[in-house]
Amino acid sequence: MSLQPIPLQPLHDNHGRQFSYLRLSITDVCNFRCHYCLPNGYQGDGEPQPLSLAEIDQIVQAFAATGTRKVRITGGEPVLRRDLVEILRQVKRTQGIESVALTTNGYKLLEHIDAWYEVGLDQLNVSIDSLDPRAFQAITGHDRLQQILAGIDRGLQLGLPIKVNAVLLADQPQQLSEFLHWVKRTPVTLRFIELMETGGQPDYFARHHVSGESIKQQLLQQGWQPLTRGPHAGPAQEFAHPDYQGNIGLIMPYSRHFCSSCNRLRISAAGKLHLCLFGEHGHDLRPLMRAEHQLELQQRLRELLQLKAASHDLHQGNTGAIKHFAMIGG
Structure with missing residues (x-):
């Protein structure tokens, strides 16, 4: 019996x-x-080739047909895909998708941002953990901060909404002050992300984790006001201040009720559905990413959603199967 829409x-x-x-x-x-x-660079883990353009088309169509309205392209580093412009164009053209976003480390931002904008990119996220060039190079291994900031300036000239992600780190005590100074005159949303424990680096987490709640209290004391969360927004609590052109966001996975507003799912580059960033394993959908299996793929998504847990177990130190965030795009 054939599947019906x-x-x-x-x-x-x-x-x-x-x-x-x-x-x-x-x-x-x-x-x-x-x-x-x-910390040792990308080592490779024996994963198969990443999803092809045709497979990406099928999985995005399936998600759009089941109510997805926002797609964020992530990595690893997505700019390392030579067909990134074609991917962005294809996702943007998918019926039902209202917003296409991209998260990048910014390495090739200035060179490519105009092309991304021309094919319909709606939102850009750039990862910058420090505005001090020396600290930035120490964290990332690259002396590219000024070029990345120039790329952000170009994005703002084009009118792109831009968010800058910074992981909170205990050995960067000046992070808050330097970013506050920057967003006073720069119309971006700066989002501080609590360091999350992964299976590969439990000792690093213990030494460097900083609670976002302390940052939140400082912001409130300085007159920052909470903003209303949008319908397809991510997990950040965002704040605005009348004296600042930019906003501040906080992503605090260790806070109470963090998972209650979860509205996002993840597909890895190998074609696995991850119901949670810290789940035990992914569900392989790649065999269904063909046009003749489109309805079956949609039904499989609905079935798998019933397996999603109410919350992660980070508070108990259970990081699931994730060894590092490059595995499934954070």
Whole structure:
């Protein structure tokens, strides 16, 4: 018996949450050596070739048909895919997708941002953990801060909404003050992300973790006001101040009720659905990423969502199967 089209009903789990946001990794390769992720650089892990353009088309169509409205392209470092422009163009053209975003370390930002904008990129996220060039190079292994900041300036000239991600690190006590000075005159959203424990670096986490709650209290004391969360927004709590052109966001996975507003799912570069960043394993969907299996793929997504847990177990030190964030795009 042939499968029949299912009336559009957003993906939902057994905990009352709906999912309209897909984080799609197109490569697990990264050219940075950030201490908290790939301190020894990308080593390769025997994974198969990343999803092809045709496979990406099929999985994005399936998610769009089941209520996804926002797709974020991630890595590794997605700019290392030579067909990134074609991927962005294809995702943007998918019926039902309203917003296409990209997360990058910014290494090739200035060279490529105009091309991304021309094919319809709606939002850009850039990872910068320090505005001190020496600290930036020490963290990433690359002396590229000024070029990355120039790329951000170009994005702002084009009118792109830009978010800058900075991982909170105990050995960077000046992070808050230097970024506050920057966002006073720079209209970006700066998001501080709590360092999260991974299976590969438990000792690093113990030495460097800083609670985002202390940053939140400092912001509130300085007159920053909470902003209302958008319908397809990620997990950040965002704040605005009348004296600042930019906003501040906090992503605090160790806070209470962090998972209650979860609206995002992840597809790895190898084609596995990850129901949680810190889940035990992924569910292989790659065999279904063909046009003749499109309806079956949609049904499989709905079935797998019923397996999603109510919360991660980070508080118990359970980091799941993830060894580093480049594996499935953070």
